[in-house]
Amino acid sequence: MKAIIIGAGLGGLLSAAKLSQSGYEVEVFESLPIIGGRFTNIPYKGFQLSTGALHMIPHGPSGPLAMLLEDVGAEVTIVRKKPTAVIRIPRKRGDRDYKFGHKDLMFEDFKVPFSLLNRIKLAFYIITTRKKPPKEGSFAQWCSKHIEQEWTHRISDSFFGWALSLRSSDVPVEEAFEIIENLYRYGGSGVPLGGCKAITDALADIVHANGGKVHTSAEVTKIVVDNGKAKGIAVDGQEHNADLVISDIGHSATAILLDDGTKSTEIQKYIDRTKNLKPSAGIKICLCSDKPLVGHGGVLLTPYAQRINGINEVTNIDPDLAPTGKHLTMSHQCVRLEDLDRLEEEIDLGLSDLKYIFAGKEYEVLLIQSYSNGWPVNRSSSGTDLNNMTPISDLYVVGDGAKGKGGIEVEGVALGVMHTMEEILGY
16 A cells, blocks of 8 residues: 655654554655755754744643654654743733733643632633533633633733634634643643754654655645545656545645546535635744743743743753753744734734843844744644545545644644544554
8 A cells, every 4th residue: 555645744744654654655745855844943053943833842742742753663852841831920010011020920820810709710610611611602702701801811812822823712612622621631841852853854764764755845736536536646747646645735735736627516615615724823033042031941921921922942951952052942922814914013022022021131033933824833723624534535634734623733733643544544
């Protein structure tokens, strides 16, 4: 049996590694000259910056991605150190009062700023919703109905902005509670030693060791379909036959490649659905400093910032991601699609936030990266993904455009790959 994978991002390489390990002949075709997509490293001034994800695995060494890496035999070390997440709040009330000093709460103490009544409500809803999570509306709407307080919206916007590059008003409430449940189930974040590249390189090594091939600078221009079944792909005018095709480029881009003269009603409905998918966008600002700005290897959530949702300083866990004696700090802020035409203003607001958050500290802005359009944070925003199946037999979609429920970023990618492998391999 032969499997062709379109795209050598994290989802594509996870799928390729698993299938090659399971006896499939595997070929991966990647349009870029490098593998990893938005999950690899780019060397810059001696630093190992990331093309997308922030060198951080949301559930560390105990989450879905770590489990799948162990399953395929990837030699990767993911380190989790306490605190895994901290919330920074100003000592003086106000939107931008970090300059008057701040204090940090452990993430597990997020309920401290709530009123006594809302703490009681929160405890009640945590117990009841774990048994029967709500399904209608956004998380912000649910909060407004049940736990209305300024802090509710600040902390949820900060958390979901960091985790999903969405505001809480854009996160379906059912997805939000799945994510909260997974936090209890799997725990907090960790850093892969060597950064994102360590993971994607390890997966490519597994594919090669099992006789598979990974082609770069090889853009797939067509998915060959015959009688409702995927038969292969075309690259540079040459067709490559396969028993199975897995796409790691999202449902929308996959639909564009479909070559099916019949265009059955079911397939046309699928194509129409993909046109309504909305990606999520964001901005990452990379800083360097001689002294630590954050001081730990977890996430620093910033609910009182104008735009910045969270920050991490991965060199507190892996110093090799920066030159000797330097620290690498990365901030993330979500950008609503309607604000993409004013991206420079959004960047300026993020830079302004960092001045307040790190007031009195010295740092240099290394690089500012934006993620939108063809290079988004997620090809479809969390909670709105289509599943991994398509109406075409033996054609599946994985990656950040087809994540599993409750999976934060790369954890969702791993869950989607797991579901796909269950469909294909039966286990």
